[in-house]
Amino acid sequence: MTKKSPDPDHRLAFNPRSLGLEEFSRDFFRLDTTVVAREIIGSWFARRHQNKWYAARIVETEAYLGSDDAAAHSWRGRRTRRVEPMYLDGGHLYVFFVYGMHCCANIVTQPAGIAQAVLLRAAEAPEGSLPKLLSGPGRFCAALGITTESSGTDLLSNGDFRLFRGKAAHGKIGVSKRIGVDYAGEAADWPLRFFETNSPAVSGPASLRGKST
DNA sequence: CACATGATCGCCT
DNA sequence: GGCGATCATGTGG
Numbered sequence: 001m002t003k004k005s006p007d008p009d010h011r012l013a014f015n016p017r018s019l020g021l022e023e024f025s026r027d028f029f030r031l032d033t034t035v036v037a038r039e040i041i042g043s044w045f046a047r048r049h050q051n052k053w054y055a056a057r058i059v060e061t062e063a064y065l066g067s068d069d070a071a072a073h074s075w076r077g078r079r080t081r082r083v084e085p086m087y088l089d090g091g092h093l094y095v096f097f098v099y100g101m102h103c104c105a106n107i108v109t110q111p112a113g114i115a116q117a118v119l120l121r122a123a124e125a126p127e128g129s130l131p132k133l134l135s136g137p138g139r140f141c142a143a144l145g146i147t148t149e150s151s152g153t154d155l156l157s158n159g160d161f162r163l164f165r166g167k168a169a170h171g172k173i174g175v176s177k178r179i180g181v182d183y184a185g186e187a188a189d190w191p192l193r194f195f196e197t198n199s200p201a202v203s204g205p206a207s208l209r210g211k212s213t
Numbered sequence: 214c215a216c217a218t219g220a221t222c223g224c225c226t
Numbered sequence: 227g228g229c230g231a232t233c234a235t236g237t238g239g
Binding site for chain 2: 233235236237239
Binding site: 062064071072073096098099100101102104106119121136137138139178179180181183184 | 229230231232233
């Protein structure tokens, strides 16, 4: 049994389709994982629940590079029931449960069979000014009511989860090592975390907000 | 900011 | 049995 599905926070009620935003193509999610991680900064992650839409604007992501990445669940080709959705085609959802109380959501990248993904770490509410609501992967899932029962869902089959391209300019994008993977040897220092430098919703210590490109 | 701790449980060895 | 892609809270610098 997985966790029961809570309602999304009502303050996230929003339908990106009303803005005429476009969805990403399947091929986009098959691109290099670091490219996808960077490109989806500023995009809208949307979810339908009980016939209402909720959405948040992504401002922080991390790339997980599969079998060669000691920080990835699919390191060394590990293939268990939990990780299995990582092996799906790009554009699927991979959600896992950690620390006995939190869920983390990823978007799978690369063609089927290559288990890489982008962790969604932080986002902003449609109306803004709710800095902590979506700051951190656990809170992101909690606010949107995302649980492991949605792991394996396809974002590109007109379902309840979708990703829309952002319209406005993203601003500067910062880069740093990933958070919470210090056990991963040299992979722990790889610069695979991307974030919108001027967003108040970005998680993690200020010490990781220095560099930008 | 850095560091420490507790909560809480599915997953893997 | 141990630990984690976390968070909230508390301490100290």
